[in-house]
Amino acid sequence: MSRFEFVADHVGAFGVKRLCRVLGLSRSGFYRWMKAAPARAARAAADAALAEEIKQIHAEFDGTYGSPRVTAELRDKGREVNHKRVARVMRRFGIVGVHLRKKVRTTVPEPSHQKVPDLLRRDFTAPAPNLRYVGDITYLPVGEGRFLYLATVLDLASRRLAGWSIADHMRTELVTDALRAAAATRGSLDGAIFHSDHGAQYTSAEFAKVCAELGVRQSMGAVGTSLLTG
Incomplete structure (x- = not known):
């Protein structure tokens, strides 16, 4: 009223x-x-x-x-x-239709042959900055059933966003660009741990290659667990 x-x-x-x-x-x-x-x-x-x-x-x-x-x-x-x-x-009047979004076929990256261990063991803390990072992909609705995709790299010590990338796709370059942005912001990620889920982008050979190039140690939780529970 x-x-x-x-x-x-x-x-x-x-x-x-x-x-x-x-x-x-x-x-x-x-x-x-x-x-x-x-x-x-x-x-x-x-x-x-x-x-x-x-x-x-x-x-x-x-x-x-x-x-x-x-x-x-x-x-x-x-x-x-x-x-x-x-x-x-x-x-x-509460009249709602079925929202049939067009299925977007993103490039499925070639999986890496490297078995990635869980280096954090559910310990999402860090004694100092630039030692431990977590990454994820977030969906951002922009209207009319469309999305943008945001990849982030978060420092577990400061809880600050060290790197990010945004695009209208979820190809592997979305996450590699975010990791490179973090490396540029921090000067180097050499020796740092980067923890993620088992998304296709993070398990790809391309992402493993960029991690090796930047000196980053990959870490992943068990399959079926969420990012922040390891």
């Missing part, structure tokens, strides 16, 4: 002036809101009618259609409607 609605509901008991003063509203603003009430009611009625049309389309296609396809169906039926309005009405 808005503050204007509260005033309208209680004006008979307390009066407009008193309620507006207590709620920090202007009386002129309240009266403008009241004057616009018929237009709001008309919009609400129109949205409710549109919601019924959307529900029919939704049911017709087994509840799979989201707002873009619902909008297209409405237009095919001769309804002039904006897709943003359709999305708003669907949110308001």
Whole structure:
């Protein structure tokens, strides 16, 4: 409920002036809101009618259609409607389609033949900076079902971000770029431990090669465990 609605509901008991003063509203603003009430009611009625049309389309296609396809169906039926309005009405009335995201085939790196040990043993601390790092890939939604991917390299001593890389793909270069960025920031990673999960990017021969080039000792937890539990 808005503050204007509260005033309208209680004006008979307390009066407009008193309620507006207590709620920090202007009386002129309240009266403008009241004057616009018929237009709001008309919009609400129109949205409710549109919601019924959307529900029919939704049911017709087994509840799979989201707002873009619902909008297209409405237009095919001769309804002039904006897709943003359709999305708003669907949110308001709880009409949700099945979000079928296009499956992105990323390059599957060649696995490294080197068996990577767990050098941290669930001890995610470090006595000093530039000795122990952890890395991961994070998904960043950017709208319309699309993502960017962020690879990070975190120093376990300072808990500071030493290196990162962002891209619209998850190829191995995403994580190698992040590791090289950390090496550039710290001057050298020679002798440092880098711990990760068993993601294809981290188990690739290319990533192992970059680690060797930078003097980094690879570490991985047991398969099936999360990054921060080893």
